[in-house]
Amino acid sequence: MVEDDATIADFVSKGLAEAGHAVDVATDGEKGVALALKGGYDAAIVDVMLPRLDGLALIDRIRARGIHTPVLILSARRTVDDRVKGLQAGGDDYLTKPFAFAELLARLQALIRRSTGQTEPTRLSLGNLSLDLLSRGAERDGKPIDLRPREYTLLEYLLRNQGRVLTKTMILSHVWGYNFDPGTNVVDVLVSRLREKIDRDFEPKLLHTVRGVGYVLKAG
Amino acid sequence: MDEREPDSRSRPQNGLLDERRHTSANEEPIARIGLRLAAWYAIVFVITSLAIVLLTYRLLAASLEERDQQLVISTLREYSQRYAEGGLRALADAVEIEQRSGRQERMFVRVVRGPSETLLLSAPYAWNDFDVSRLRGRGELEELLSESGTARLEVASARLPDGTLLQVGKSSENREALLARYRTVLAIISLVIVFVALAGGAIVTRSTLQPIRQLITAVRGIVRTGRIDARVPVRADRDAIDELSALFNEMLDRITTLIRGMEHALDNVAHDLRTPMTRLRGVAERALQSDDEQAQREALVTSLEESERILAMLDTLMDISEAETGTMRLDVTAVPVAALVREVVELYEDIAEDKHIHVSTDVETDLTVPADAKRLRQALANLVDNAIKYTPSGGRVEIRARRDGTVVRLDVTDTGIGIEPHDLPHVWERLYRGDQSRAERGLGLGLSLVRAIAIAHGGTVDVSAEPGRGSTFTVRLPADRQIASITRM
Numbered sequence: 085m086v087e088d089d090a091t092i093a094d095f096v097s098k099g100l101a102e103a104g105h106a107v108d109v110a111t112d113g114e115k116g117v118a119l120a121l122k123g124g125y126d127a128a129i130v131d132v133m134l135p136r137l138d139g140l141a142l143i144d145r146i147r148a149r150g151i152h153t154p155v156l157i158l159s160a161r162r163t164v165d166d167r168v169k170g171l172q173a174g175g176d177d178y179l180t181k182p183f184a185f186a187e188l189l190a191r192l193q194a195l196i197r198r199s200t201g202q203t204e205p206t207r208l209s210l211g212n213l214s215l216d217l218l219s220r221g222a223e224r225d226g227k228p229i230d231l232r233p234r235e236y237t238l239l240e241y242l243l244r245n246q247g248r249v250l251t252k253t254m255i256l257s258h259v260w261g262y263n264f265d266p267g268t269n270v271v272d273v274l275v276s277r278l279r280e281k282i283d284r285d286f287e288p289k290l291l292h293t294v295r296g297v298g299y300v301l302k303a304g
Numbered sequence: 305m306d307e308r309e310p311d312s313r314s315r316p317q318n319g320l321l322d323e324r325r326h327t328s329a330n331e332e333p334i335a336r337i338g339l340r341l342a343a344w345y346a347i348v349f350v351i352t353s354l355a356i357v358l359l360t361y362r363l364l365a366a367s368l369e370e371r372d373q374q375l376v377i378s379t380l381r382e383y384s385q386r387y388a389e390g391g392l393r394a395l396a397d398a399v400e401i402e403q404r405s406g407r408q409e410r411m412f413v414r415v416v417r418g419p420s421e422t423l424l425l426s427a428p429y430a431w432n433d434f435d436v437s438r439l440r441g442r443g444e445l446e447e448l449l450s451e452s453g454t455a456r457l458e459v460a461s462a463r464l465p466d467g468t469l470l471q472v473g474k475s476s477e478n479r480e481a482l483l484a485r486y487r488t489v490l491a492i493i494s495l496v497i498v499f500v501a502l503a504g505g506a507i508v509t510r511s512t513l514q515p516i517r518q519l520i521t522a523v524r525g526i527v528r529t530g531r532i533d534a535r536v537p538v539r540a541d542r543d544a545i546d547e548l549s550a551l552f553n554e555m556l557d558r559i560t561t562l563i564r565g566m567e568h569a570l571d572n573v574a575h576d577l578r579t580p581m582t583r584l585r586g587v588a589e590r591a592l593q594s595d596d597e598q599a600q601r602e603a604l605v606t607s608l609e610e611s612e613r614i615l616a617m618l619d620t621l622m623d624i625s626e627a628e629t630g631t632m633r634l635d636v637t638a639v640p641v642a643a644l645v646r647e648v649v650e651l652y653e654d655i656a657e658d659k660h661i662h663v664s665t666d667v668e669t670d671l672t673v674p675a676d677a678k679r680l681r682q683a684l685a686n687l688v689d690n691a692i693k694y695t696p697s698g699g700r701v702e703i704r705a706r707r708d709g710t711v712v713r714l715d716v717t718d719t720g721i722g723i724e725p726h727d728l729p730h731v732w733e734r735l736y737r738g739d740q741s742r743a744e745r746g747l748g749l750g751l752s753l754v755r756a757i758a759i760a761h762g763g764t765v766d767v768s769a770e771p772g773r774g775s776t777f778t779v780r781l782p783a784d785r786q787i788a789s790i791t792r793m
Contacts, residue, residue, distance in 0.1 A: 182615060234654075260651055262685075273654045296608030 085109050085129040086116030086142065087158070092181075096129065099185045100192075113137025120146040120153065126196045129188070131158045132168070140167055143176070154195040156188070186249035186297060193248075208243035211303045213282060213290060215243055224286050234259055235278045242291070242301035251298035275299055334517055338509045345505035346498075353497040357490050364486060368479045373445060373458060379411060380460045380472040387415075387464055392423055395470075399426050412457060412473035423468065448473075455480060515545040523552065532560050562629055569625030572734065576621060577614060584610045620749045624734065627756030634676040634760060641671040641705045641712065648684045649703065652692055660697045663688075667705040673712040673781050675761055680781075683757040686750040687716040687777050695720035695774070711763070711780040718776075723769035731767055754779065 085100075087093040088111050097107040105126075110116040113134040120128060120142075132139040143155055157168055157178040168178050177191050208215045213224045220236060222229040231239060237259050242250065252271040256262050259274065279291045292300050387395045392415060399413050403426065415424040448457040459473035522536040535556065536549045584607055591603030626632035645665050656663045673680070684703070691701045699719040706713055723731060734752045755765045758779050769775035 182611070262651070262681075270651055270655055273658060277654060296605035296612075 087131045088135055103189055113142045116142050117145050120151055125153050127192055128153050128155045130155050154199040156192050184251045187251055187254050190245055190248055210246050229281050238278055247302045249294050249298050249300045338513050341509040342505035345508055346501040349501035350498055365483055372474050376460045376472055376474045380462055384462050384470055396424055414471040416469045519549055565629030573621045580614045620753055624752050624756040627760035632760045636674050636676055638672040639675045639677045641673055642667045644681055645703050648688050652688050656692055661692055661695055661699050663701045665703045679757045683754045686754050691716050691718035707783055710783055712783045714779045716777045719774040722771040722773050722775050724771050
């Protein structure tokens, strides 16, 4: 992680360590390059605004040295500039500050998954809840559950990220493709509908609300 | 963060340096242009005039020479005639009569027999300067340079029937004297021409550059004092420079609007964020004073939610300010309205169903509008969100879209609580909430954003409502606007 703000670097690296990742932190662009050149990283988190060498220049430099570690770019700008969008097209991803740690973790793991080329499963499951990605059928305890298209999308998203908290923003942009707060919380409504279908008649409850952050699908 | 600061601070310093450099070299560029203009003017003027003078001189010289030569030849013919009629005697008489009459300037006449026997020689005394023996006597016209080299003798020769050679000549002296006088006059004229060229160049340059100089002075004044309300004077001539001045003023107007808008927006943002920040602070402070772990957890959750709200608010306020100051970046395409409406309805489908509100749409087929799809969706979503929020269970929300003359008109009608007449003019204001709306969750920015987006697209918004019966919100966007022209700045 290349980040000059000590507090952010600290909470991110602690959080990532808890999620089972080992993190090295560099506080400026030059140190970031040096770290990247050592190699052996699954992914890099790079702030755009860095002392001595900015994040985008850092990425250019390590790419020129043949290092293709996927990069998660952090930007404090509200509007994402075209450069960053270009990098996103090249397989990297970006996140605007302030961000929820849950989202950072999810994006980072998606990046790592993509770059290591993990094979797509055809079936996702948690406990006795399972989702067939081919027939698009869901069942719990052997009983089929009838899902509407958006409920299916949400459940698939939750199952792929099981154990991880998904924020309302993440769900909104994943399920509807929206990137703004539409006011009334449509996410709450969709989640409670899904909960009705997969949890009401079953034990243990799987879909949990993490107050102030979002939702998580986990056993117990 | 700290290490980055010097960078951002050094930028304005560079700006200052730049400005200082410009002002120290202020008069130089325009003076250099002026000099160049004047020099070119003078050079062109002088060359053209001198070419004319030279040509005149050449023409004059040539025609004088031709006249002299014709005179020499005609005299030669006449004397040959005389010789043929009356021999050498008659010729001598004719020469004498001619010269005595003083009618013409004296001419050189010589009659030679054999190789060197001169029978007759009539020449002005001054012509002794010429070594006539050098005349070869062949050909129609030959020239003989005087020994002092100041004049030429032009001589025509004719072989008479008895074998003697008759030569008639004329000195170019008189002609040269005339031309010399003419040259003096021309030299004086040339001097006048050079003077006129230089003076004219200076005057023309001055008068051409004067408005530019004024423009520079005015602009520099504005840059130095930072008084963006000052304007460059525009004369009534409407030439290119006036056009430049007018454009410059227009640009200043634009900048002024932007700066005013941004100042205003910044004030608003600062003001609007103070309330939620105060809440956030209060929650944290209370939690610190409490020993109850449960209460502290609760406070953390509230803080998190509050920070989300602040962020959402900041984003919305920025959107509104950008739209109001005209700096909102719009990615304008022909947006199919039916698809857009369907998307928004889908977003609220579940909520409407839960609240037992019937949402219906009535969209003209194949209707498109030049707009930024995301922004328009955001605006429509806010209107639908509002409609559903303030409509009681069992009510109806209808979205209508159609072309109405030169505009595309979107109406969102609900059968909700309506709006009190005294609230009606204020619904578009930021953070304004009518008494009835206070109970609902929201930022109080939704309608302001709708209005801002409509304005950014060059459109308008409208509302009509009746308390207890419902409201209709209308957005009108220009239907035919050139797509490229909207992406301003």
